[in-house]
Amino acid sequence: MHFGFGHFVDNPTERWHSRAWLASARSTSGRYAHYRNCDVLLPSDMVLYECPSADCLCTPPHLGLTNPLPHLPVDRPFLLCKTTLRSGGELLPLCYTKAFGRQHFTDPEYFNSSNANNCLSVPLFTFIDGFGLYRNPYRSLMGIYLLIAAFGFEERNRRANVFPVTLGPHGSSFNEVINCLTGLCELDRGVSLPLPQPTRVCAFTLAFLGDMPQQQANASFKSQRADLSCRFCVVLAEHRGDLSYDILRSGRYHHSTMQQRS
Numbered sequence: 001m002h003f004g005f006g007h008f009v010d011n012p013t014e015r016w017h018s019r020a021w022l023a024s025a026r027s028t029s030g031r032y033a034h035y036r037n038c039d040v041l042l043p044s045d046m047v048l049y050e051c052p053s054a055d056c057l058c059t060p061p062h063l064g065l066t067n068p069l070p071h072l073p074v075d076r077p078f079l080l081c082k083t084t085l086r087s088g089g090e091l092l093p094l095c096y097t098k099a100f101g102r103q104h105f106t107d108p109e110y111f112n113s114s115n116a117n118n119c120l121s122v123p124l125f126t127f128i129d130g131f132g133l134y135r136n137p138y139r140s141l142m143g144i145y146l147l148i149a150a151f152g153f154e155e156r157n158r159r160a161n162v163f164p165v166t167l168g169p170h171g172s173s174f175n176e177v178i179n180c181l182t183g184l185c186e187l188d189r190g191v192s193l194p195l196p197q198p199t200r201v202c203a204f205t206l207a208f209l210g211d212m213p214q215q216q217a218n219a220s221f222k223s224q225r226a227d228l229s230c231r232f233c234v235v236l237a238e239h240r241g242d243l244s245y246d247i248l249r250s251g252r253y254h255h256s257t258m259q260q261r262s
Contacts, residue, residue, distance in 0.1 A: 001150040003029045003121065015149040015156075015206070021123065025105050026202055030119030032105075040106045100189065111190055111202065120199050123149040123206035126181075127162075129214050134170075142168030142177060149206050174217070 002014070006022035021027045025042045033041040105111045111119060125147040130140040146163045147156055155161055165184075168177035187203040195201075208215075212224050219231050227237045233247040 001122075001148065002152075003150065004031050014152060015123070020206055021149070024123070024206070026111070026204055027121050027123050027206070029121040030111050030200075042102065042105060104189075111200065118197070118199060120201045121150075122201060122203040124203055125149050125207055125209050126165075126205045127209040128218055129210050139170045141170060142172075142174070144168070144177070144181070147209075 002016045005028055006016045006018070007014075008022070009017050012018060015021055016027075023043050025032075035041055103110075127145045127147060128142065130142050132140050134140075144165045144167075146165055148161060149156070151161060166177065166180045168174070184203070187201065188205070190200050190202040192198055192200050208218060210218060216223050216229070216231065221231050222229060228234055229237070231252060233245070233251045235242075235245050235247070235250065239245055
């Protein structure tokens, strides 16, 4: 299993090469980059960075970089900037909007550990899918399974490494089935376990998996056969082949989607 920082590679093949892993503060097993004064540098921190290039003609010089650039020398600072906009127009780092605040990740009592053996991250894939068990194709069961993202491709795809969590019987409420997963919240937050030495284990869902109809259902959208079937924009069925369709101007965003549902 892979533990700690993700890896920047030109040709990603494993899950710790993905942006989801690289952008997560919980996937690092308590290991972080640090500022010069030894404060923790989280992926959602905002770092003020002024362009040092002597031939830069911009006035004022460029401020900030939105992502690490591979052509920069390793001693250049970079910015992993993920922000959200408050109603008053204030930019807020994303780490302050989550269920766990910055203190949760920077406090040695919780997640930040100078000794890497005291903290263990186990990112998970939560696979949700319906499957048929009866002759009638309309009577299906829902299965929820866990896969360990830290495994390599071959180990991750072994049947023995797929862990069933719960089943949703035919006719059961989807919300009630999902509520069964609330028992995993403690693992999501981080639990101290008596391993050969006391270790805080953080097992959290890195991504939800499923086929196309199931993913639509998981996100509370209509199926892929509906007129408005895209989870990211409001393109109509007859315009799906239009490659010039403006998915930004016509995107599905949180507040606009909630207004439409209301």
